Amino acid sequence: MEAYLLAIGIICAIYVLLALGLTVQYGLTGLINFGHVGFFAIGAYTSALLSLQGVPLVFCFAAAAALAGLAAWPLGLVALRLRDDYFAIVTLGFSETVRLTIASEAWLTNGVQGIPGIPRIMAGGGIGPQLVVFALLLAACIAAALAYRRIAGSPFGRLIEAIRDNEEAVTALGKDPARFKLQVLALGAALAGIAGAFYAHYITYLVPDQFIPLVTFQVWMAIIMGGVGRVSGAVTGAVLLMLFLEGSRFIRDLAPGLISEVDMASLRIGVVGLALILFTLFRPQGLMGDYTRR
Amino acid sequence: MLYLQLAANGVVYGLVIGLAALAITLVFGIARFPNAAAGDTMTLGAYVALGTQQGSGSLLLGGLAAVAAAAGVSLLAWALVFRRLAKRSVVALLVASIGAAFVLRAVMGVAWGHQQQVFQVPLAFPILLGELRINPMDLWLGGVALAALAVTFGVLHLTPIGRAMRAVADDPDLARISGIRPDRVMAAMWLLAGGLSAVAGIMLAIKTVVSPELGWEMLLPAFTAAILGGIGSPIGAVVAGLVLGVAQEVSTPFVGFTYKIALSFVVMLGVLLLRPRGLFGRLEAVR
Amino acid sequence: MNITRRASLAATMAVPLVTPALAQTAETFRIGAMNPITGAGSPYGSGMQRLIIAAAEMVNAAGGAHGRRLEIFAEDDQTSPQAGVLAARKLLDVNRVRAIIGSWASGVSLAVVPITNDANVLFMNTSGAPALSVPPANARGLSYRFQATNDRFGRGFAEIAVREGFRRPVTMAINNASGIGNTEGFRRAWAAKGNANGVHVVYEPSQPSYRSELQRALSSRPDVVVMGSFLPDTTIILREWVQMGVPVKFIVPGWAGNPQLVQALGPVVTEGIIAVESVSNEGTPGFTAFDEAHRRMMGGRSGLENVYAAMTWDMVVTIALAIEQSRSFETAALNAAIRQVANPEGDKISTFAEGKAAIAAGRKINYEGASSVLDFDEFGDVTPDFGAFFISRGEITRRYIVKI
Secondary structure: OHHHHHHHHHHHHHHHHHHHHHHHHHHHHOOOOOOHHHHHHHHHHHHHHHHHOOOOHHHHHHHHHHHHHHHHHHHHHHHOOOOHHHHHHHHHHHHHHHHHHHHHOHHHHOHHHOEOOOOOOOOOOOHHHHHHHHHHHHHHHHHHHHHHHHHHHOHHHHHHHHHHHOHHHHHHOOOOHHHHHHHHHHHHHHHHHHHHHHHHHHHOOEOHHHOOHHHHHHHHHHHHHHOOOOHHHHHHHHHHHHHHHHHHHHHHHHOOOOOOHHHHHHHHHHHHHHHHHHHHHHOOOOOOOOOOOO | OHHHHHHHHHHHHHHHHHHHHHHHHHHHHHOOOOOOOHHHHHHHHHHHHHHHHHHHOOHHHHHHHHHHHHHHHHHHHHHHHHHHHOOOOHHHHHHHHHHHHHHHHHHHHHHHOOOOEOOOOOOOOOEEEOOEEEOHHHHHHHHHHHHHHHHHHHHHHHOHHHHHHHHHHHOHHHHHHOOOOHHHHHHHHHHHHHHHHHHHHHHHHHHOOEOOOOOHHHHHHHHHHHHHHOOOOHHHHHHHHHHHHHHHHHOHHHHHHHHHHHHHHHHHHHHHHHOOOOOOOOOOOOO | OHHHHHHHHHHHHOOOOOOOOOOOOOOEEEEEEEEOOOOOOHHHHHHHHHHHHHHHHHHHHOOOEOOEEEEEEEEEOOOOHHHHHHHHHHHHHHOOOOEEEEEOOHHHHHHHHHHHHHOOOEEEEOOOOHHHOOOOOOOOOOEEEOOOOHHHHHHHHHHHHHHOOOOOEEEEEEOOHHHHHHHHHHHHHHHHOOOOOOOEEEEOOOOOOOHHHHHHHHOOOOOEEEEEOOHHHHHHHHHHHHOOOOOOEEEEEOOOOOHHHHHHHHHHHHOOOEEEEEOOOOOOHHHHHHHHHHHHHOOOOOHHHOHHHHHHHHHHHHHHHHHHHHOOOOHHHHHHHHHHHHOOOOEEEOOHHHHHHHHHOOOOEEEOOOOOOOOEOOOOEEOOOEEEEEEEOOEEEEEEEEOO
8 A cells, every 4th residue: 555655656746846847937937838748758768868878867867957957948048039828839839849859769769669677766676665766756846845945035036026027127127037037947947857857767668658748738737726836836736636647546446337437538638627727717826825926 | 743742732731720720810819819729629510510410411511510519619618718817818818728628628528439430421533633633622621711711701801790800809908999899799709710610620520530639639730820820810820821731741851751740830930930920910919 | 634635545445346246255366457448548448458357257157266266456557657557556555466467558568567577466468569578578577468569460461461462562650669660570571581671651640631641652653551550540541542543452450450440431442451460269169258248348349349358358367277277376386377378288278167177187278368379488478370351342351361
């Protein structure tokens, strides 16, 4: 039982990291990133491929974060010049391009056959290795949360919030909003990259199909429900998301005849949609509060 | 000759995109947000048409039923969700439209299942122009696309409600001051957009197969075409769809069949950065 | 919040799952059925799972395996490696199963097999990826594949192409592991025979049209197009092909060239298509039992519509026979017994009851299953023969069998 709950905890923590990355981006600057899964994929593949070459895991994770953050740079340059919704569409294109590239460049990524046998963080059966992974993830989440708090509370952070409110004023004061936006975007992307690395070394198999836009929307749903712009919102949202994704397993157990198995897939997507609508309509600030000033 | 045939293939594909883009550009121009539910509205049109055709034997009846159903559902989505978010940010509307898309897809999944279904249409052999092969079905498709364009144009330029729509697209505040009632305009627009989506969906389904993801997968190219053509310009949407379709197919000898899909994104990016108002659009706040 | 959730989770654990209700005092042999009820594998997953349950019922009705009844715990892997990992963990840690069977997607199998290896339980799948045969995936020899590898399928295609006298094949593959694996297997086998390969076209799933891809494939005027494809894209491609008016033959995989394809396109378009599938033992009592169970559980539909369900049925019977043979419930003993009951030599039997009786009488058996003859090689892969099925006037009939 414990191992199963731990497994859920690990996947949940990965989603928390993803949600924190998105929170950093949207919550602080209002940038709508619909391509988050692209950074997730870059981190996962980078870490997996390097580790299979024998590079120590620490460096793999660092490289994952760095490459994901770097990938955000050109996207950020584009972002600065576009309105929110246009940027959102462009980021969607970005993550799909990442996926197509991974699928096509088989010489590097083994393409659609995928990469099996990725080394785990700690090998072996039993509950020990899983605990180690969970602990590391937890540490990463806490580090991310602390970093976010510090940024939000620092002069840099206050500047970023000011950018959200009034970009012209900030520019008039001689500050450069563009550079800060880029840095925030890169930071959020790096967090997604680290989440990707954890994912790769836990699931041990990567294939482009795992990095579809639906994942991005699930993370969006998490932060919308939990409350954007707050660490507690990211955590709550990710937990809710996990409950929802795993919970459907138990609905079948409790009431086997109630919903046909195939309808369960429709039900899951319908609940996501309903949650997005209801939260947007009635509780845009999410469960944990905090208003989005946009 | 190869390129000419590729271009011809692209025209067909482009018309499908153009039809979908038509519905999107209307909403984008008048309600001012990208409607992610357009794809699933297309799928709805396809399923309703299929079901009606199977029941009644008439594709025409199927088409009419589909248009009615899609228009009705779009109106409902507006009344229940989008209308209440009218004062909110574009993002809120976009996210809500994604939610609406998912709900619609869930309902369709339960109603019609996930197995592929196919329109039974008579096969036709190609018309040969020299070495160029033109499919009669595609000619028909082109005709429908033009008809849809003509209807949209007619509504927008020849009817009072259409004039009101254009006024709202140009300047909503001014429109309201001049006495145009926003609710009536919006309702009419959503009905029209829903109907157009249904037609696009049926066309796509006839060319391919009916499946739950049919419309969603069209979204990105359709949005690209709408942006390329200039938001709010129906002609722009169709022309841009054609351009994109042809460009995509003609590019395949250079980029391959996988990366050609990414071409839409590259084009869209280029358009947004270099000429944000697109081919035919008004000057629009893109930044 | 944590506590109440954990408590409610614990409460749900106590609810008995999808099994025949029986006296809980008797020890059972627990098997986990992890199948793609939702996701890309959903056309096959429900059938696979229900036939596992039906096979277990059949075994139990025949007196169980070495005195114990089989108990099935069913999960949906959603055709996703992530969901599969969680499903496997639940089956192993909460339900304490001794085997996980019925994984369909290669991605799910590859993600789950390290877990089953660590837990020292048997793992049986119907996936195609070559990586499942060798370490690290099959490092402990506990993984059995009841479906021909993608590569073997490709070789089957090549044998049939030779037999049909084709000279200039081209390949079209959907851009996923199965499509690429099948066609690459074909091309290697074709080249190994000293022939020249034609163009290789890879196409993306879910596109509105494949005309350009077809055009490229047909540009060199081949005599046959060998496809690594699935049903929707095969439907679209064939429909576009017939409207191009270019004569050529098609060899497609059996899961694409099935009754649904004929229903979608009609007899004219599908005339002459060759579908390739691993040969199942129609005509044996074992297949009849499977087919009857399939019709009963799947609304009257024939077992021929879901070859994967035949495989999962065989998985249950194989495990039950291995238990009988080894008189043990321990993984190591079972693992050794699987080849003993499934491989030649031995009395050919096709049902559990027959096998149980033969083992009791001290004879060695060779279980020939509903899905194939089930002879496992050193990697735990089956080496089936392939049938060439021809679609003619809307009917699909097997004309001959090739061995590779």
